Amino acid sequence: MTAKLSAVPGLLQGRIVVPGDERYRLLRSTYTTVAAPAAVLLPASAAEVVAALGYAREQDLPLSVRSGGHGLSGRSSNDGGVVIDLSAMNRVEVVDRAARLVRVEAGARWAQVAQALAPHGLAISSGDHGNVGVGGLATGGGIGWLVRHYGLTADRIRAAEVVLADGSLVRTDADHDPDLLWAVRGAGSGTALW
Structure with a gap:
């Protein structure tokens, strides 16, 4: 059964992919799960x-959020619902x-991060594979090749810009909503963007 979707708002024109779009087959599934949103x-x-x-x-359908799609749970896609895929947010x-301070968007992949930081002599403790998304790994703790020497990826998160479930956009850091920063840094199940 195909869901009847309402018209996409102007801000998202050209940013929606539905079955039949040539991009759909590349975006429908995750690394571990075949899905049909x-x-x-x-x-x-x-x-x-x-x-x-x-x-x-507005669609009243299941919702998934995806950074890289490597999470083993397969929660970053769904059948019949809507997926918010952050891959275009990769700066x-x-x-x-x-100060060794960098800003990385949640949809970036770790290979992109390494390539961008190498000319500056910088690196971030990251995942085991360059195709893993920053958002999911960082909010899930961040275990990778450099963890024994430099710690978890989450240990290096100083601030985050977060869209809350109610649609509000907030910035969190040690001085502004530190409990939210604690949650973003992998406080528990359900906080990660897979």
Whole structure:
């Protein structure tokens, strides 16, 4: 049964993939699970994530959020629902080289991060494979090749921009909503973006 979707809002024009779109077969499933969502949304900014979440709510369908899609649970896709795929949010920026401060968007893959940081002599403790998404691994703890020497990826998260379930966009750090930062850094099941 195919879900009847409402018209996508202007902010998301061109950012929705449905069955029949040539991109669908590459976006429908995860690394571990074959799925058939009614729609995959590809936001490229935090404002577009807010719009995507609002749109997904209007459809009254199951919702999944995907960073890289490598989570073994397969929760980053679904059958008949909406998937918010963060792969278009893949920017990596060195904010302050001396302070070793970088900004990485949740949809980036670890190979992209390594490539962007190498010219600056920087690296982040990351996953075991370059195709793993930053959002899922970082919010799930972050075990990888460098963990024994440098610790978990989550140990290095200083701040995060988060779209909450109610659609509000917030920034969390040690001084602003530190409990949310604790949750983003892998406080427990259900906090991760897979």
